[in-house]
Amino acid sequence: MIDMQNILKKIDKLPPFPAVYRKAMQLLQKPDTSVDALIQVIQYDQAITANVLRMCNSAYYGLQRKIHSLRDGLVVLGNNQLMEIVSGCTVVDFYQKKGHGYGLERGDLWKSAISSALISQIICKLIGVAETPTIFTATLLHDLGKMVLNDFVWEENEKIVQLVEEGGYSFEEAEQNVLGMDHAEVGAMIAEQWSFPEDIIRAIRLHHSPEKAPEDDVITPIVYLSDIATIMLGIGVGSDGLSYRGKEKVMKRFGLKEKDLERVMVDFYEAYNNVQRILSMDE
Amino acid sequence: MKVSNDPDEVLVTYSLGSCIALAVYDPVVKVGGMIHYMLPDSNLDKQKAKERPFMFANTGIPVLFKSCFKLGAKKNRMIVRVAGGSQLMDQSEFFNIGKRNYAALRKLFWRNNVMIKGEDIGGNVNRTMSLNIKTGTVTLKISGRGEVVL
Incomplete structure (x- = not known):
């Protein structure tokens, strides 16, 4: 380990x-x-x-x-x-690394962070929750742990993928099994080490298990949905693929229907193009 | 969407997730095209479908075929390959966009009598598709798992 x-x-x-x-x-x-x-x-x-x-x-x-x-x-x-x-x-x-254990380039993680942060703003509008800077920050930072594991996890990745393919584990369950903790926990530990605010630490820690958050916590389920929508769009997805659990309870809590997720994706596309213009990036 | 008759070109579309990539190729005139659509049905947002028809299966796929016909491709010679439409685990109807993306394509093909030559659909993996215009070969790169020819 x-x-x-x-x-x-x-x-x-x-x-x-x-x-x-x-x-x-x-x-x-x-x-x-x-x-x-x-x-x-x-x-x-x-x-x-x-x-x-x-x-x-x-x-x-x-x-x-x-x-x-x-x-x-x-x-x-x-x-x-x-x-x-x-x-x-x-x-x-960025240039010294030969490759990455999770099959992710740094650009993928960046894209995924910004995409989910943009999606969190769209979801807030849709469900009538005020778009706070805290929600934006928590969503932007939710995969801090992946940034780290992507650089340090090599041979373990094969075991994780194998558990997902053959054992019916979700990716973060397989991480827990092989590494002793998942990328959400790793991210939360970094956030703790750096004295981030409690609500942001919790959202990072529970972004794949929003059901464990207290009922009055609105940040964690929004981060969860924003992440899931980003993953479904194939953004920032490596060897984990789409091997995460879809939790309909979170959708129901916000009164969201399946079409709403499609709506989010359409709006996201525009928002993302705007960011690319700001940074004048290619691709 | 991209179409080409340049033998030196390889069309690529990245990171499909629940989106679907459709590659079509006429081996006689060596014309090929590719579309990467995100959602099944343009009724969701007709205005957006006008601006970006390739976002939706029902508005994007017909344009792909027509664009290839303009370059001399013939429908009866078209080789059709499809990939993507991945799913979350134990997903409910709330999250089954991948499945509905594929169903939209099947419906359209059934109505228009189009056969699928090769496909890699569903599961939890993330795929990238490329189409070699010289050979018509379609390759899938699966994130973290390697490459296969479809």
Whole structure:
């Protein structure tokens, strides 16, 4: 079994997605760049968001309340520190890795994070829940654990896939069986280590088992649905495929019908094209 | 959607999930085309279907065939291959878009008398499909599991 505690200790900073990093650096080099313009670009990057939350919620700042979003974080940090965070990020990791254990390229995880965050906004509108920055952040960061496992899990991946194919396990159940914990738990442990707010930690931890969240928790089931819709679209899906459980109770709780999920996918397509325009990416 | 008669071209569509990719090929004139649609029925959003017909099976598939005919392909020679339509595990009707995507295609093909030569549908895997215009070979790459010729 791999030594997860030891791996987690090594997780210090997460590398941002190169397209976001390049665009952010371009903006930072112009003297007249506004913070809003910068936020527009970096809000879609789970690594930069995680790094900002980590810094703001650290003991160094000693804040009374936790910081839940990039925008709140920037009030605490100020422009210069934000620039330090972004320019201090490294993208080297993207190119040094020979491949990835979960069959995912870093771009896949980035795409999946931003796609589910966009979908969470669409779902909020659909079910009449206020679109809070916390929901956006929790959805953006829900697969932090996958970012880590994708780099550290190699031969174990075969065993996980085998359990899914032959044993009728869902992917996260197979992860628990082989690794002793699933990617949701790994993500929550990182979020804890970095002193993220409780509601975000819980949504990360329970994003495949929303039924375990307290009844008044609206964030976790929204993160779950946003993730499931993203997976169904084949975005950011590696060797796990679609091997996750569809939980109709969550749909029923929000009064959603099967057609609503289709509606979400149609609206997502437009939203995603807009983000690609902002980052002027190819593909 | 892409159609081509350039023998050096390989058409690819990535990461299907519950979406479906349909590859058609006329081996005589070496014309091929591919569509990657997301949803079964354009009645969901007729306006969107006008802007993006390829999002839906019922509006996208006919355009794919017609575009190939324009390049000289003939319906009776068309070789048709289909992949995708994956499902979540123990999914209920709430999450069965993959299944409905496939049913929409079957219905359309049945009405128009189109035969499917090869298919890899359903299950929980994520597929990427490519069509080689020179040879008509359709290859599936299954995330984390390798490649197969369909």
